[in-house]
Amino acid sequence: MASPRIGFVGAGRVARALAQGFARHGERVVAVASRSAESAERIAREVPGCAAMAAQEAVDACDLVFITVPDGAIAAAAAGLRWSAGKAAVHTSGATEAAALDAAARQGAATGGLHPMQNFADPAVALAGLPGCAAAIEAEGELLATLDRLARTLGMKPIRLPPGARALYHCSGSFAAPFVDVLLHEAVRIWGAFGVPAGEALPLLIALARGTLDAAAKDGTVQSFAGPVSRGDIGTIERHLAALAKLPPETLALYRALAARAIPLAEEKGSLSAEAAAKLRALVERG
Ligand SMILES: NC(=O)c1ccc[n+]([C@@H]2O[C@H](COP(=O)([O-])OP(=O)(O)OC[C@H]3O[C@@H](n4cnc5c(N)ncnc54)[C@H](OP(=O)(O)O)[C@@H]3O)[C@@H](O)[C@H]2O)c1
Structure with missing residues (x-):
């Protein structure tokens, strides 16, 4: 994935900051979907080249889709969409295993996690604070290399977690x-x-x-x-x-x-x- 078309399902704080950050660094952020049209349209207005659309349209229009909904909604959001080989579904949760995206994996998509260890209460402050913070990445093959590159683009330091360490890693952030x-x-x-x-x-x-x-x-x-x-x-x-x-x-x-x-x-x-x-x-x- 040299220059993937990037989309977001879930237009909250993390999506806002990452969409703006990736776009500022020349990444192709093309689609955003959310539960409410207003949230998606706000990001579409802020990010040049990004359009608000339905979640399935975002998956269809993108190579890499960040599922940036609350942790408890990740599995259902991914399972409610049609995926295919060549696409990637990635969540940004610190405490959730990539297995939450198994429904997408079963349809041939690559799946993974990229957790930026930063406080996103204010997206602009979060974006400014990303350089130097950890990005815990869980993925394999080409997707791993892509997520690694995207994290570094925003100045984050990619880290790999050993199996079973997610809860400890995430609670250290508390x-x-x-x-x-x-x-x-x-x-x-x-x-x-x-x-x-x-x-x-x-x-x-x-x-x-x-x-x-x-x-x-x-x-x-x-x-x-x-x-x-x-x-x-x-x-x-x-x-x-x-x-x-x-x-x-x-x-x-x-x-x-x-x-x-x-x-x-x-x-x-x-x-x-x-x-x-x-x-x-x-x-x-x-x-
Ligand atoms: N906040 C942090 O500091 C932080 C830091 C690192 C990682 N994370 C992780 O990043 C992810 C997103 O967190 P966040 O803080 O950005 O959450 P958030 O601000 O609450 O935003 C979540 C967004 O998802 C939308 N949404 C909820 N359910 C949905 C569904 N079923 N389908 C489509 N959209 C849905 C929401 O709805 P509306 O469309 O109604 O607005 C909202 O815009 C979580 O996994 C979280 O653990 C958060």
Whole structure:
């Protein structure tokens, strides 16, 4: 597939970002279909050369069709379409096996998965963030080479997953993405407890988070690890625990759990003596 005609079935966030990205890099994005005409037409308006049409027409018009519907709808969406040899059906789900597309495979289509490990809440932000992020690719032969090339076109780093690793791979992303949101949300709530509105607190806390990410990117998570646990500063952690005891108990429980996971990091960094680590463990695990 040197220059496949690319289509999308499911015109949501991922389809919008990938369609725009591929088209900007000269790929032929020619068709988009969705449950509602409005979603498909929005992508067709944004992407030169792309037309909104019915899902079967998109399959007929394309060599490579991304099935970008919610995970639970992938198998049924693929099974409801007619496929043939020479066509490829590819989903973009992180947690779904390529076997979800077996109905297309039985009709002769090549099948696979290309999961961009990025947050697509905002397609423009996602597109800007694709360079350097992982693209987990599952495919064989010519389709594997094509998906590999398409991922690299957007600056992503293709990776192959060993069999059975999908759920672990996908849940690791929770720690690097939605759980980061959860932690920022907790921090904003804490600022709320001393009277700072969320709109003021969030950018200031994001500046801190950015600095942390930049340091981790430069020196790794162990060497860049900072804060009272890394220093074995027991007095400060006692004050944190006492302050958090005045807030809803979930926040204190989360702090204790994270502090407990931070201790081995400090030990690995070499900034915490065995004695300080034991005292810290006893302090944060009490409760
Ligand atoms: N969001 C992320 O951050 C992210 C990241 C990586 C991978 N993914 C994966 O990418 C895939 C798409 O996710 P998304 O976030 O783009 O979802 P989304 O924004 O919810 O969009 C899904 C689109 O599919 C359409 N649709 C739903 N059922 C359909 C059907 N049966 N036939 C045709 N179209 C249908 C929807 O309908 P309308 O036409 O009504 O709009 C919607 O436009 C999922 O497998 C997801 O796991 C998501």
